[in-house]
Amino acid sequence: MKQSNLFTKTRKEAPKDEESTNAKLLIRAGYINKEMAGVYSYLPLGLRVLEKISDIIREEMDAIGGSEIHMTTLQEKEIWEKTNRWDDEVVDNWFKTNLKSGGELGLAFTHEEPLTHIMKNYIQSYRDLPVFPYQIQVKFRNELRAKSGIMRGREFLMKDMYSFTKSAEETDAFHLEAQKAYMNIFDRVGIGERTFLTVSNGASFSKYSHEFQTISDAGEDVIHLSRERNIAVNADDYGPEILKDFDLEGIEFEEVKSVEVGDIYKLGTKYSDALGLSYTDEDGTTHPVDMGSYGIGIGRLMGTVVEVLSDEKGIVWPESIAPFQVHLLSLGEDEAAEKVYATLTQKGIEVLFDDRDISAGAKFADSELIGIPYRVVVSANTEKEEKIEVKKRTEEDERLISVEELISQL
Amino acid sequence: MKQSNLFTKTRKEAPKDEESTNAKLLIRAGYINKEMAGVYSYLPLGLRVLEKISDIIREEMDAIGGSEIHMTTLQEKEIWEKTNRWDDEVVDNWFKTNLKSGGELGLAFTHEEPLTHIMKNYIQSYRDLPVFPYQIQVKFRNELRAKSGIMRGREFLMKDMYSFTKSAEETDAFHLEAQKAYMNIFDRVGIGERTFLTVSNGASFSKYSHEFQTISDAGEDVIHLSRERNIAVNADDYGPEILKDFDLEGIEFEEVKSVEVGDIYKLGTKYSDALGLSYTDEDGTTHPVDMGSYGIGIGRLMGTVVEVLSDEKGIVWPESIAPFQVHLLSLGEDEAAEKVYATLTQKGIEVLFDDRDISAGAKFADSELIGIPYRVVVSANTEKEEKIEVKKRTEEDERLISVEELISQL
Numbered sequence: 001m002k003q004s005n006l007f008t009k010t011r012k013e014a015p016k017d018e019e020s021t022n023a024k025l026l027i028r029a030g031y032i033n034k035e036m037a038g039v040y041s042y043l044p045l046g047l048r049v050l051e052k053i054s055d056i057i058r059e060e061m062d063a064i065g066g067s068e069i070h071m072t073t074l075q076e077k078e079i080w081e082k083t084n085r086w087d088d089e090v091v092d093n094w095f096k097t098n099l100k101s102g103g104e105l106g107l108a109f110t111h112e113e114p115l116t117h118i119m120k121n122y123i124q125s126y127r128d129l130p131v132f133p134y135q136i137q138v139k140f141r142n143e144l145r146a147k148s149g150i151m152r153g154r155e156f157l158m159k160d161m162y163s164f165t166k167s168a169e170e171t172d173a174f175h176l177e178a179q180k181a182y183m184n185i186f187d188r189v190g191i192g193e194r195t196f197l198t199v200s201n202g203a204s205f206s207k208y209s210h211e212f213q214t215i216s217d218a219g220e221d222v223i224h225l226s227r228e229r230n231i232a233v234n235a236d237d238y239g240p241e242i243l244k245d246f247d248l249e250g251i252e253f254e255e256v257k258s259v260e261v262g263d264i265y266k267l268g269t270k271y272s273d274a275l276g277l278s279y280t281d282e283d284g285t286t287h288p289v290d291m292g293s294y295g296i297g298i299g300r301l302m303g304t305v306v307e308v309l310s311d312e313k314g315i316v317w318p319e320s321i322a323p324f325q326v327h328l329l330s331l332g333e334d335e336a337a338e339k340v341y342a343t344l345t346q347k348g349i350e351v352l353f354d355d356r357d358i359s360a361g362a363k364f365a366d367s368e369l370i371g372i373p374y375r376v377v378v379s380a381n382t383e384k385e386e387k388i389e390v391k392k393r394t395e396e397d398e399r400l401i402s403v404e405e406l407i408s409q410l
Numbered sequence: 411m412k413q414s415n416l417f418t419k420t421r422k423e424a425p426k427d428e429e430s431t432n433a434k435l436l437i438r439a440g441y442i443n444k445e446m447a448g449v450y451s452y453l454p455l456g457l458r459v460l461e462k463i464s465d466i467i468r469e470e471m472d473a474i475g476g477s478e479i480h481m482t483t484l485q486e487k488e489i490w491e492k493t494n495r496w497d498d499e500v501v502d503n504w505f506k507t508n509l510k511s512g513g514e515l516g517l518a519f520t521h522e523e524p525l526t527h528i529m530k531n532y533i534q535s536y537r538d539l540p541v542f543p544y545q546i547q548v549k550f551r552n553e554l555r556a557k558s559g560i561m562r563g564r565e566f567l568m569k570d571m572y573s574f575t576k577s578a579e580e581t582d583a584f585h586l587e588a589q590k591a592y593m594n595i596f597d598r599v600g601i602g603e604r605t606f607l608t609v610s611n612g613a614s615f616s617k618y619s620h621e622f623q624t625i626s627d628a629g630e631d632v633i634h635l636s637r638e639r640n641i642a643v644n645a646d647d648y649g650p651e652i653l654k655d656f657d658l659e660g661i662e663f664e665e666v667k668s669v670e671v672g673d674i675y676k677l678g679t680k681y682s683d684a685l686g687l688s689y690t691d692e693d694g695t696t697h698p699v700d701m702g703s704y705g706i707g708i709g710r711l712m713g714t715v716v717e718v719l720s721d722e723k724g725i726v727w728p729e730s731i732a733p734f735q736v737h738l739l740s741l742g743e744d745e746a747a748e749k750v751y752a753t754l755t756q757k758g759i760e761v762l763f764d765d766r767d768i769s770a771g772a773k774f775a776d777s778e779l780i781g782i783p784y785r786v787v788v789s790a791n792t793e794k795e796e797k798i799e800v801k802k803r804t805e806e807d808e809r810l811i812s813v814e815e816l817i818s819q820l
Contacts, residue, residue, distance in 0.1 A: 122419055
């Protein structure tokens with residue numbers, strides 16, 4: 001894409017009311033626009049990153065048997081009353097609205113109830129199980145405070161998968177598969193090394209649940225981390241009982257700030273009991289369906305990557321989720337740069353080509369801020385050598401190499 | 411995909427309160443689930459169709475210079491007050507909600523205001539124009555009645571593009587490009603022959619606007635159509651003045667029911683004036699930015715295809731947007747069918763493989779209802795001939811051909 005066709009521009013300043021590093025950088029670089037606290041639009045560069053993360057998540061969910069669907073935001077109260085989650089005293093972050101034709105509606109903050117209700121049409125027998133529907137869909141949460149940029153939104157894109165199985169044992173087995181898929185995702189988006197499986201109390205559903213926590217000073221959580229055992233305990237739940245239950249007694253832990261980038265809950269039969277989702281086994285006996293839920297906030301994941309990988313000059317994207325692989329800068333050599341652009345694009349390499357008529361300094365500064373993995377400069381100097389100048393965003397030094405050498409690297 | 415892995419099943423009956431043909435068929439075939447009137451979840455088959463339509467629209471929007479973005483549902487009232495569209499007396503289909511931290515919010519029914527506001531960050535000079543941002547995003551409209559299935563939703567997926575140009579002339583020129591792109595879209599999704607450019611009064615924005623109307627008895631609109639001139643006039647606006655202005659006097663028109671599948675508005679400077687979006691020209695003079703909007707309801711388009719192409723046995727998808735190209739039915743010959751499945755899939759052909767242990771009659775009936783373009787049967791008979799039996803959904807007769815012949819056709 002030619003940068004002259006990208007309608008966004010970098011900005012010197014983020015909005016004054018923006019406190020988070022992730023949103024400040026993403027706004028300044030033109031990835032997102034702040035509509036209000038916790039509510040951000042995604043502009044062309046930002047949408048590209050969001051889609052790349054979503055596609056990685058899709059691949060990993062499909063690999064463990066997921067079926068993608070798309071449920072609705074608008075929710076009728078009847079099914080939520082059955083699980084006692086309609087009342088604002090019970091769930092404190094509902095957005096509610098009214099139908100002109102009468103009746104109160106909610107904006108979905110999660111989808112256990114409607115999906116369990118849908119599944120009653122399709123699950124009757126043990127032959128219909130297990131199934132693992134998931135969606136990548138916008139959630140609404142009426143947070144009192146939203147100061148963490150795209151890491152805690154009032155409106156945000158989330159991947160939520162739900163498992164429907166015959167038994168708690170079958171849910172446990174899938175749980176382990178989902179854990180592996182989640183670690184694949186965090187590895188692939190570039191934060192695997194600093195992301196840890198974390199045990200915590202299981203809300204009302206089961207004794208314990210699992211979270212994935214990424215070490216970051218921008219995090220709102222604190223975990224007790226054992227790098228040796230590759231596991232962490234949520235600080236809120238850290239104590240003799242949880243240590244004993246997970247065989248972690250006597251282990252040394254370090255306390256670190258972290259971001260919850262994913263969670264896995266065993267739901268048991270809470271929702272299937274309340275909503276009447278059951279199946280008959282081989283013997284004709286009826287059982288409630290066992291359930292689990294598996295969430296990843298996609299905006300939060302994007303924000304976390306920005307928080308943990310950026311430097312003082314700007315964003316640093318891993319290649320897997322960068323909006324483009326190559327940022328091509330023409331320094332007064334537009335014709336030669338056009339040729340490089342054509343060659344790289346033809347090879348299927350995603351290139352943002354800065355063809356604008358602005359100073360070299362402005363191009364370099366924009367490139368650091370936007371954070372594309374490979375910066376390629378075409379200038380009078382590089383033309384003399386019949387090479388291009390390549391610098392990785394994560395490295396200090398540039399190298400003069402041929403276009404072919406760059407292609408073979410990518 | 412193996413049908414045993416598809417969690418949906420066909421149903422004999424649609425919900426009793428469902429009146430529309432499109433939703434009845436789509437629910438019975440397992441494409442969608444009705445949450446309430448005008449609010450439908452998309453299940454795996456339905457999401458595949460929605461994505462295929464979306465991808466066609468993306469290609470056509472990108473081809474005329476579109477940049478994809480994703481704006482938010484939640485809207486603060488301040489910018490809508492500037493254009494006098496916050497008040498429920500002015501806009502009668504708002505959903506409104508409240509922030510826990512104080513303040514009323516709306517759920518976006520369109521996005522002129524927030525996008526014009528965003529563009530103030532990026533448009534200052536004539537060099538920044540024209541730009542054509544678009545999104546494929548969910549809209550909310552608080553309709554009093556919603557009886558047309560996915561053709562008129564309270565929550566629905568929409569493609570909305572907006573043009574920002576230097577002048578009304580430049581908007582007009584883009585208007586023509588967008589018209590061509592729209593006709594490409596309607597051709598590609600299989601309803602081009604029955605879809606007509608229609609002139610109507612231009613709401614408050616300009617004297618006239620353009621709609622695209624598809625002939626259908628399920629439509630809520632009526633148009634006066636001239637097939638000879640390949641143009642229609644919206645019945646509400648049909649009269650001497652519009653006929654004169656479009657040089658249509660003395661033409662013979664037929665009156666038909668139709669669905670509005672797309673619209674194009676010239677917005678002029680209504681929004682840019684109200685929100686202060688301007689640019690400076692080559693001489694340093696300041697002008698308001700000229701705008702246009704270009705909408706297509708994606709669920710409505712899907713519903714229209716179902717309405718106009720289905721028959722008494724079920725849905726009939728065009729190949730371009732079918733959830734799968736081939737519906738492979740094994741009639742007791744699972745091993746042979748598995749081989750056909752592997753061969754087709756390897757060639758990149760999308761196959762739904764009915765590997766379920768149910769009767770041949772049930773498989774045939776499901777296949778007609780689901781509406782995949784090519785039905786392929788593997789049975790003892792076809793095995794004897796070393797062929798497969800292929801029937802197009804749009805044709806009556808099946809043919810015995812080889813797998814290779816089928817592949818070369820697809």
